[in-house]
Amino acid sequence: xxxxxxxxxxxxxxxxxxxxxxxxxxxxxxxxxxxxxxxxxxxxxxxxxxxxxxxxxxxxxxxxxxxxxxxxxxxxxxxxxxxxxxxxxxxxxxxxxxxxxxxxxxxxxxxxxxxxxxxxxxxxxxxxxxxxxxxxxxxxxxxxxxxxxxxxxxxxxxxxxxxxxxxxxxxxxxxxxxxxxxxxxxxxxxxxxxxxxxxxxxxxxxxxxxxxxxxxxxxxxxxxxxxxxxxxxxxxxxxxxxxxxxxxxxxxxxxxxxxxxxxxxxxxxxxxxxxxxxxxxxxxxxxxxxxxxxxxxxxxxxxxxxxxxxxxxxxxxxxxxxxxxxxxxx
Amino acid sequence: xxxxxxxxxxxxxxxxxxxxxxxxxxxxxxxxxxxxxxxxxxxxxxxxxxxxxxxxxxxxxxxxxxxxxxxxxxxxxxxxxxxxxxxxxxxxxxxxxxxxxxxxxxxxxxxxxxxxxxxxxxxxxxxxxxxxxxxxxxxxxxxxxxxxxxxxxxxxxxxxxxxxxxxxxxxxxxxxxxxxxxxxxxxxxxxxxxxxxxxxxxxxxxxxxxxxxxxxxxxxxxxxxxxxxxxxxxxxxxxxxxxxxxxxxxxxxxxxxxxxxxxxxxxxxxxxxxxxxxxxxxxxxxxxxxxxxxxxxxxxxxxxxxxxxxxxxxxxxxxxxxxxxxxxxxxxxxxxxxxxxxxxx
Amino acid sequence: xxxxxxxxxxxxxxxxxxxxxxxxxxxxxxxxxxxxxxxxxxxxxxxxxxxxxxxxxxxxxxxxxxxxxxxxxxxx
Ligand SMILES: Cc1ncc(C[n+]2csc(CCOP(=O)(O)OP(=O)(O)O)c2C)c(N)n1
Ligand SMILES: [Mg+2]
Numbered sequence: 001x002x003x004x005x006x007x008x009x010x011x012x013x014x015x016x017x018x019x020x021x022x023x024x025x026x027x028x029x030x031x032x033x034x035x036x037x038x039x040x041x042x043x044x045x046x047x048x049x050x051x052x053x054x055x056x057x058x059x060x061x062x063x064x065x066x067x068x069x070x071x072x073x074x075x076x077x078x079x080x081x082x083x084x085x086x087x088x089x090x091x092x093x094x095x096x097x098x099x100x101x102x103x104x105x106x107x108x109x110x111x112x113x114x115x116x117x118x119x120x121x122x123x124x125x126x127x128x129x130x131x132x133x134x135x136x137x138x139x140x141x142x143x144x145x146x147x148x149x150x151x152x153x154x155x156x157x158x159x160x161x162x163x164x165x166x167x168x169x170x171x172x173x174x175x176x177x178x179x180x181x182x183x184x185x186x187x188x189x190x191x192x193x194x195x196x197x198x199x200x201x202x203x204x205x206x207x208x209x210x211x212x213x214x215x216x217x218x219x220x221x222x223x224x225x226x227x228x229x230x231x232x233x234x235x236x237x238x239x240x241x242x243x244x245x246x247x248x249x250x251x252x253x254x255x256x257x258x259x260x261x262x263x264x265x266x267x268x269x270x271x272x273x274x275x276x277x278x279x280x281x282x283x284x285x286x287x288x289x290x291x292x293x294x295x296x297x298x299x300x301x302x303x304x305x306x307x308x309x310x311x312x313x314x315x316x317x318x319x320x321x322x323x324x325x326x327x328x329x330x
Numbered sequence: 331x332x333x334x335x336x337x338x339x340x341x342x343x344x345x346x347x348x349x350x351x352x353x354x355x356x357x358x359x360x361x362x363x364x365x366x367x368x369x370x371x372x373x374x375x376x377x378x379x380x381x382x383x384x385x386x387x388x389x390x391x392x393x394x395x396x397x398x399x400x401x402x403x404x405x406x407x408x409x410x411x412x413x414x415x416x417x418x419x420x421x422x423x424x425x426x427x428x429x430x431x432x433x434x435x436x437x438x439x440x441x442x443x444x445x446x447x448x449x450x451x452x453x454x455x456x457x458x459x460x461x462x463x464x465x466x467x468x469x470x471x472x473x474x475x476x477x478x479x480x481x482x483x484x485x486x487x488x489x490x491x492x493x494x495x496x497x498x499x500x501x502x503x504x505x506x507x508x509x510x511x512x513x514x515x516x517x518x519x520x521x522x523x524x525x526x527x528x529x530x531x532x533x534x535x536x537x538x539x540x541x542x543x544x545x546x547x548x549x550x551x552x553x554x555x556x557x558x559x560x561x562x563x564x565x566x567x568x569x570x571x572x573x574x575x576x577x578x579x580x581x582x583x584x585x586x587x588x589x590x591x592x593x594x595x596x597x598x599x600x601x602x603x604x605x606x607x608x609x610x611x612x613x614x615x616x617x618x619x620x621x622x623x624x625x626x627x628x629x630x631x632x633x634x635x636x637x638x639x640x641x642x643x644x645x646x647x648x649x650x651x652x653x654x655x656x657x658x659x660x661x662x663x664x665x666x667x668x669x670x671x672x673x674x675x
Numbered sequence: 676x677x678x679x680x681x682x683x684x685x686x687x688x689x690x691x692x693x694x695x696x697x698x699x700x701x702x703x704x705x706x707x708x709x710x711x712x713x714x715x716x717x718x719x720x721x722x723x724x725x726x727x728x729x730x731x732x733x734x735x736x737x738x739x740x741x742x743x744x745x746x747x748x749x750x751x
Contacts, residue, residue: 037690037739039717040461040521047462047648099462099647110464110646125466126424127396160395161427188396190372196395257519259717262371324650328642340708341697377719518694518714527695 007289017057019302020081024052026310053081055251058276059183060085062224066232070148072120072137074130077112079123088116094313101319128161135167138176149177149235157188159202171241172209178241179231185250190262206243214244219276342530343516345377347489351496365392366418398428406436409451419455423469436505437480448503458511468644470609475507476585483586485509487560488528494537511557523561542589548578551602556582559606565658590622601631611638632671678747690739691715700732
């Protein structure tokens with residue numbers, strides 16, 4: 001049932017991986033403005049916590065390549081790569097991350113609270129919170145006989161929340177068009193997976209709920225694409241929910257400002273040596289899917305797109321402060 | 331040599347003061363242990379367990395899975411067996427995933443056992459915004475806990491109180507919600523109100539839970555604060571003194587039990603009352619304090635007033651959040667307007 | 676005796692910041708006392724008194740610090 005992406009899809013995947021990376025690099029730069037030498041989280045144009053997803057781009061593109069606008073995605077405190085791959089309006093998203101009036105929520109949400117109803121994307125700052133609402137979205141689609149499935153992205157740490165187990169059981173009992181995607185980046189903040197999780201791989205937990213479990217190694221966008229394709233096709237066909245755990249890694253700290261002293265020496269260097277973007281690039285060239293020049297064009301395009309987004313968001317105005325009192329109810 | 335007898339002055343941040351109190355309790359009582367997310371090697375995201383992992387090891391300083399229902403429930407269960415767990419909920423905002431065991435189990439176990447079974451646990455948790463961390467990492471939510479019988483709910487405004495109250499909380503046979511305010515914690519990356527970093531004795535001592543503190547004496551108006559708003563009140567009081575207004579600042583330190591006596595005594599003296607909270611306004615403790623004064627029949631020289639966070643979630647954008655938060659200027663302005671107003675008859 | 680930001684305190688030319696003084700100007704300190712907390716980029720560090728005596732603070736908290744700067748002196 002599983003199949004490989006065609007060339008066009010592969011280029012779409014590469015493009016969105018690169019876009020996400022450039023995007024987060026630009027955010028990181030803006031984030032540090034006003035925070036040196038004293039790193040005070042309250043300062044600069046991008047205050048508050050900032051969780052970057054660089055290194056995890058393959059998970060977002062490999063899954064979202066199969067999704068349409070009407071498919072529902074919930075993501076986490078580390079949402080940018082998924083939002084980008086799901087097609088969230090990037091101008092409104094960037095303005096929101098900078099807290100501006102033209103942002104998705106007029107500046108009320110911020111980077112952990114990006115909601116774009118047009119493409120059925122939402123994320124949350126509470127670990128595990130997105131799971132059950134995603135299952136509920138799948139339930140709504142099913143009850144109304146509508147097209148569309150739901151995918152909940154979580155980190156491997158969230159698989160130890162009660163909500164994870166309750167939601168999988170529920171989705172299984174009701175045979176919902178639901179897929180849970182675990183991005184296993186080895187850590188929940190400073191705590192390594194092995195110190196917090198009773199099983200080596202979370203996909204085995206699917207057996208407890210009588211659903212399909214998949215494990216994808218190597219942070220490989222093509223493998224992720226194939227496995228996600230199978231799970232999503234099953235969901236669309238009414239064959240029930242699946243659980244996918246993807247081995248990935250975060251190249252940055254948990255949040256910006258994380259000293260990462262919990263990492264073993266040399267770990268970061270080893271991770272950067274396995275950076276999925278140059279690796280995928282080489283694969284595309286080797287497979288004859290694209291020439292190096294074609295890819296260069298994609299990369300330049302991503303750069304200028306990001307520059308435009310950041311300039312735009314920075315130039316936008318903050319909402320009048322009284323607007324903080326609005327929209328508590330619709 | 332005299333030097334040894336001389337009292338050495340030593341200041342600590344609240345983070346270090348909490349760590350020291352827990353450390354001393356762990357040394358003297360093997361039943362005291364710590365658990366929570368990232369409390370091990372990392373020493374707690376907010377520095378509450380600094381140095382404890384190296385000293386006591388992973389058995390007594392336990393990094394947990396992200397399973398608050400599980401590990402906070404386990405803390406309560408261990409407490410029933412006579413252990414004295416200090417368990418961390420990283421942000422108070424996260425209580426939603428584990429509340430049942432807090433208010434239906436820990437808070438009620440004494441009652442349901444006819445007072446025969448204690449739950450001597452401390453739940454420490456961070457609160458407060460002001461640094462643009464968005465609406466799920468900036469809430470206060472104090473009164474949500476204070477509303478529920480069976481929980482002691484406390485928050486220090488400075489490191490001296492933090493150490494003494496943590497020691498008292500660990501020694502208390504009841505579940506204590508020990509809140510610490512992120513604006514006072516002493517983490518370099520958060521910025522800290524200067525007044526929170528104060529002299530802390532190295533000896534073991536308790537600051538009794540449920541006792542308010544007069545942080546500054548005054549005669550014209552009583553300004554009641556809790557945690558960070560105590561510092562807003564103190565800053566405003568210093569300013570107001572220059573204008574000839576003498577404000578008395580009461581630091582509640584505890585919402586449950588609430589030290590009504592100290593507040594009432596102060597208001598009887600000053601005849602004016604302003605209560606300042608950074609938690610949501612409606613059904614907050616400011617209303618409880620004012621109601622207590624009203625019920626005591628104290629005649630005020632002007633209407634009581636409260637400043638609190640409006641009944642909206644915490645917005646991310648800095649200008650919006652700062653607009654909603656209480657601060658020293660708002661306290662000062664309210665005091666000035668109260669000093670110029672009278673009760674109409 | 677001076678408390679100086681020594682060259683080997685950290686690598687590179689980054690600036691650091693004292694986030695909090697843990698003693699008052701003019702206070703009595705003992706050798707090894709933690710007198711200040713400092714932050715370099717993301718890492719929080721402690722500064723200890725190199726000797727006992729009365730400390731005089733030269734650099735306030737939150738001011739950028741470069742290597743070689745004297746942040747306090749201690750009269751022994
Ligand atoms: C209920 C809850 N508990 C704790 C936290 C604090 N927290 C935020 S992210 C995080 C780690 C999450 O780890 P994981 O699920 O593996 O996602 P990752 O950060 O690795 O992407 C923690 C503990 C939270 N936001 N919500
Ligand atoms: Mg993780």
